[in-house]
Amino acid sequence: MxxxxxxxxxxxxxxxxxxxxxxxxxxxxxxxxxxxxxxxxxxxxxxxxxxxxxxxPGVIDDQVHFREPGLTQKATIETESRAAIAGGITSFIEMPNTNPQTTTIEKLQEKFDIAAKTSAANYSFMFGGTNDNLEEILKVDPKQVAALKLFLGSSTGNMLVDNPEVLEKIFSSTKLLIAVHCEDEATIKANLAKYQEEFGEDIPIKHHPDIRSEEACYISSSKAIELAKKTGARLHVFHLSTAKETSLFSNKIPLKDKKITAEVCVHHLWFTDKDYEEKGTFIKWNPAVKSQADKDGLWKALLDDRIDVIATDHAPHTLEEKNNVYTKAPSGGPLVQHALPAMLEMYHREKISLEKIVEKMCHNPAILFQVEKRGFIKEGYxxxxxxxxxxxPWSVNKDNILYKCGWSPFQGxxxxxxxxxxxxxxxxxxxxxxxxxxxxxxxxxxxx
Missing domain, CATH: 2.30.40.10 (Urease, subunit C, domain 1)
Structure with a gap:
């Protein structure tokens, strides 16, 4: 008691x-x-x-995939939220590309019901946009839902929003913050076809950042930002992976006044394309881990406040799935247990201060999403x-990994x-x- x-x-x-x-x-x-x-x-x-x-303060992770409902062989809200609190993440915002997808109010409520029974961490969910669910989007209560998630690049099911007219209508109509995954689908498809012609299905993993290229990211991010400026929408761009994209964002005004914000994920701050040789598909993410120059550019923008938030994009898959050839191995990996320890390791390496880690992982997600009474150590919170x-010190090994999938890109x-x-x-x-x-x-x- x-x-x-x-x-x-x-x-x-x-x-x-x-x-x-x-x-x-x-x-x-x-x-x-x-x-x-x-x-x-x-x-x-x-x-x-x-x-x-x-x-x-407890970390607020603004981008996780806990796979429930429908993909529970990979993860559940219960297993991953426990891993999250072991990693110092006390609140998470989960993505809509589950099965079924969270694109109706009814499906959203079902996820809230699951989390109310099983989650170890505080929770919210993003609502998913599609080419044809604007009516449902307009029913969403902004006091209860973190944001609207739009896939402007590849996605599962029908969640790719690729109709420009629909996109503009969504941007113009919703009061919700719009969070976007930006990779240009046409560019990726053309790149993939070129490499498939040369290698078939078993493309060497080192070509992942050539397929999901800097160009694919920049085309999509710049278009989304242009649309946000045109419509006045509140836009948050997820998981920047290139130095080039950081030029699209500003540090001229305080976060609370920004209409266009950006996030970087732990894996893009930790790994580079040199790590594909050792880690293989276990560091296959969308967008891809890219060059040392990209990593350096992301760090620079994070520290000068063009990038506002550090998140995980925690997205587990089974070992069996990850062990497939390139075209069959899904993108994503588990991170919530190890994200804060990894950033604290960067503090030891004198890359970032403790105060800055707290700003980017705790304070800023709370400000950006207007989370009530969390993200700070304050009386009344x-x-x-x-x-x-x-x-x-401790080492990551299979005996202390808490994800349902049982592996980590940080193993060892x-x-x-x-x-x-x-x-x-x-x-x-x-x-x-x-x-x-x-x-x-x-x-x-x-x-x-």
């Missing part, structure tokens, strides 16, 4: 651009008090000495909190930092590879 209050003592709090020593009092689901020193007023307070560890030991990597405790809405949900059987997660709401 959890005490009504939890007092975390002697912690280094990372929040809003600074790190300071202090104590935090949690009461129920909320942060009650933050101070240099807080004393327990009654015996009914669980006092926890953090011994100088770092306290971060939900106590979604993550304790991190920066000097407690050693991280110097580990997530030791994760609080979800004031409740300790995870501690050092152990989960507590608590139902603390809530549906995210949006201040719109």
């Amino acid at each position: 959890q005490a009504k209050q939890t007092l975390i003592k002697n912690v280094k709090i990372v929040n809003e651009g600074s790190i300071f020593d202090g104590d935090i009092l949690i009461e129920g689901e909320y942060i009650k008090e933050i101070n240099e020193s807080i004393s327990a007023k009654t015996s009914d307070v669980h006092v926890f000495d953090a011994e100088g560890q770092y306290l971060l 939900f106590a979604d909190l993550v304790l991190v030991d920066l000097h407690h 990597a050693t991280f110097r930092s580990r997530i030791t405790h994760t609080f979800v809405n004031g409740t300790l949900a995870y501690k050092n590879f152990k989960f507590y059987d608590v139902k603390a997660a809530k549906q995210l709401t949006f201040d719109r």
